[in-house]
Amino acid sequence: MLARICRLMDARNPNQYTRTAIALHGIVAALIVANLLFGLYMTGLSLSPQKLKYFSWHKWIGVTVFMLVTFRLLWRLTHPAPALPRTMPDWQLKAAHVSHVLLYVLFFAAPLSGWLFSSANGFQTVYLGMFPIPDLLGKNKELADVLKLVHKTVVYSLGGLVVVHIAAGLKHHFVDRDDVLTRMYPFLKVPSPRPPEP
Numbered sequence: 295m296l297a298r299i300c301r302l303m304d305a306r307n308p309n310q311y312t313r314t315a316i317a318l319h320g321i322v323a324a325l326i327v328a329n330l331l332f333g334l335y336m337t338g339l340s341l342s343p344q345k346l347k348y349f350s351w352h353k354w355i356g357v358t359v360f361m362l363v364t365f366r367l368l369w370r371l372t373h374p375a376p377a378l379p380r381t382m383p384d385w386q387l388k389a390a391h392v393s394h395v396l397l398y399v400l401f402f403a404a405p406l407s408g409w410l411f412s413s414a415n416g417f418q419t420v421y422l423g424m425f426p427i428p429d430l431l432g433k434n435k436e437l438a439d440v441l442k443l444v445h446k447t448v449v450y451s452l453g454g455l456v457v458v459h460i461a462a463g464l465k466h467h468f469v470d471r472d473d474v475l476t477r478m479y480p481f482l483k484v485p486s487p488r489p490p491e492p
Contacts, residue, residue, distance in 0.1 A: 309376050309473065310480050318366040319478055322359060322401070323456075329355040330453050353412060353419045356405035357427065363401040379472045393459060400452040407445040414438035 311319070329352060336348040378387060412419055413429035415438040420426050431437065466474035473484045 310477050311375065312369075312373050314369055315366070315373060315375075316478060316480075318362060318369065322362050322366060325355055325359050325362070326401075326404075326452070326456065329359065330449060330456075333449065349417075350420070350423070353408065354422055356408050357419065357421050360402065360405040363398070367398060376477050379470075379474065381470075381472060390462075393455065393462070397452075397455055397459065400448060400455060403448045404445070404452050407441060407448050411438060411441035411445045414441050 310316075332348070332355070333352055336345060336352060339345045339348070378390060382390075409419065409427070410430050413431040414434045416433035418426060418429055463475045463478075466472050467476075467482070471484075476482045476484050
C-alpha cells in the first residue's frame with residue numbers, strides 16, 4: 295500500500311517537481327514565514343505566561359520544520375529536481391545551486407540554533423506539550439546569550455535568502471518568461487516568450 299502511494303506521489307511530468315516535493319515546498323515555506331513573523335512579534339512582548347506559551351508554540355513549529363526539512367532533503371536526494379532552462383547563463387545556474395544549498399543549511403541551522411539556545415537558557419522543549427526533547431546543553435547564561443545572537447543571525451539570514459528566492463522566481467516568470475516557477479507551481483502557465491526586438 296505504501297509503495298503504491300509513493301509511486302502515485304512520484305508520478306509527474308519530468309519538467310516539474312514531484313507532487314510530494316511541491317507539497318513539502320508549500321508547507322515548509324508557510325511554516326518558516328509564519329514562524330519568522332511570529333518570532334518577531336513575540337520577542338517584542340513583555341514577559342508573561344502568554345509569552346512563554348508563544349515561545350512553546352514557536353519551538354513546536356521549529357521542530358516540525360526540522361522534521362519536514364529532513365524528509366524533504368531525503369526526498370530531494372532520491373528524486374532529482376527538473377533541469378533548469380538551458381537559456382540560463384552559467385553564473386545564474388551556479389547562483390541557483392549555491393542559494394539552494396544555503397537554504398537547506400539555514401533550514402537546519404535555524405531550529406538547531408534555537409534548540410541549543412533554549413537548552414542553554416534552561417528551558418526544555420516539550421513538543422506539542424507531550425514529547426520532551428532532550429536538552430543539547432546544560433544551563434549556561436553566558437552561552438545562552440551567544441546562542442541567542444547566533445539564532446537571531448541565522449533567522450534573519452534565512453529571511454533575507456527567502457526574499458531573494460521569491461524575487462528570483464518572480465523574475466524568471468515575469469522578466470525571463472521561462473518555466474522555472476511553473477516547475478514548482480504547475481497550475482501557472484508558462485509565459486509566452488517576449489517578441490524579438492525590432
